[in-house]
Amino acid sequence: MSAKTLPTPAAAARRAMEILFEVRADEEFEAFEAATLEYSSDWQCFTGFPVIERWNLDDDKRPLFTEGLRALAIKAAVFELTGDEKLAEVAIAVPVDEVTHAMIAQPQLLARIAVRTGFALIHHTDQEHTDYEAGCFTALAYRLAWGEPPARYWLQAEEVQRRVNILTARYASIGLDRAGREHDISFSAARTTGV
Template sequence: MSTMPTPAQAAARAKRILAAIRADPEFGAFEAATLEYSSDWQCFTGFPVIERWNLDSDKAPLFAEGLRALAVKAAVFDLTGDERLAEVPVAVPVDEMTHAMIAQPQLLARITGRIGVSVIHQTDQEHTDYTAGDFTHLAYRLAWGEPPARYWLVKEEVDRRVQILTARYASIGMDRAGREHDIEFAAA
């Protein structure tokens, strides 16, 4: 089994990975395709945990944060070769953005192929238990400074906000935090 790199090692490698992704000739197409995917963003407990969430004003900053998260994960994988170690904790809203990025598989595969890195993300292994002071937070701070608290919400705060959202959704007939309803569309 591999050992986890230090946050400093991951940060240095993540900065290089992010710079290479941004320098790729297809980066603009990748960004445009990811942001266009916004009409399909239907998670009720991912992006909506952001206070006063607004798709138009939040999608570009979240795209930047998603790239940074993928770069940290790719850096850990690059340094260890271990997919499980590379699944570092990521804040829920940022994780949702990575899903939009991964929904552009051809562009992402060509970009990562050209720069020689692997993007690691597997839902059954992901960790959305990000918290201040954890590995991801330390590596991020060393690479880019303090992560924006608007998007990098710690797990306890996400859980609290999901409870609020779940109650609000239930009040309009959306059960299981928006994953179920009993609306009969023919009757509406």
């Protein structure tokens, strides 16, 4: 297989299922899961998780953790089958990509699991693709491995952008500009006025 050609979705699905099984069976998986979910109090991105309809951290963190694991397994499978890190950066839905960041924030645990199970952790923020679509390679491989991707989390790119536009307008209405990337709140003034 050429290093510049994606594997078949079926091949990626088969290997991703094996990788995920091995990761879940690892002796430190429970600690990794607990650490990632504990980190959930820091899962604050204005345009990542909030694109999920009626987003609720307590209700959504475990299902998102599952989806993040599946995404990482597909990426690892593609890398293993191609040897190409760029090809392995397959399209991932924005909320799922966000939870992979929380997983990667557990570097020691994840690195040890990766070494023991032999999977390659693939994630380059500057090369990631959040242009997920229902018929893309990732969706096809996912369906073959685990069935239909949950639409709550695997949002298509166009829908994500529509929701980001709504969020951006709401944030601006309370003084958070550029989708939460800027504000002009003076905290010292707020302390004196109590507002």
